[in-house]
Amino acid sequence: MKTQPEVAPVTRLIDQDRVSAYSAAANDPNPIHTDTDFAATTDFGRPIAHGMLVLALVSEAMSATFGERWAASGALKVRWRAPAIQPVEVTATAEPRGFEDGVASYAVQCATGDGDVLLTGTASVRVDEA
């Protein structure tokens, strides 16, 4: 592979049903995601999505391009910048940032349709033998 692959964006609606399903699937009981009364006592005032659920869109974008290579040699480093207050449509993007020694690097981001940035960071994956 001589050129850095493009990674297609992933857009998904994150609503309370999805967040509740994720709480069960990931065994994450934090009430800030599912308990309206509890969330009302927090700075956000309403339940927020799991950061890992937002990050899952980045991983999905990478796996759609790289398949099992992503599972065998991927890396992520992200910070969450703002909470995803559901329901919200989120788009994950990965912009090429370099291709060296067989490792493709990307600047990754998740943002809402209104342009609010929820997450930024980097992703990389080995796509060739060094």
Added chain:
Amino acid sequence: MTAEPDFHDLARGDEFVLPSFSFDASDVRAYLDATGEPAERWDGVVPPLAAGALALGALMERVPLPGGALHAGQEFEFLRAITLGESLETLVRVAQRSERRGTLLLALEVELRSAGDGVTVLRGRSTVAAPATEATS
């Protein structure tokens, strides 16, 4: 550390091992249904972020997070594909602890190892922020 740790009492350098576990098809299906990722691309292999998320879930089972805890940052290295049914061990280490303006920040390093050959298959580092109201140090 062998006793059940409390989040607010964790100190830098604390280490503990979680019980061995494996991912089965229903774990992966529930994760993919929740996230919306198509399942077809994962045939017998655990999606790597599912492995990370479920390992963090196992950690939270051992060390419940305070209700207002927030995930501030995350790093993962996926070192080898994990297959369904593969027995895994989880080592957790408290890499960093700091407290500022009523907020406790912990960096937790998680390592998943194959129970069969001891090979590390995933490394993660989670930064978690929580109210320090129950802090003891």
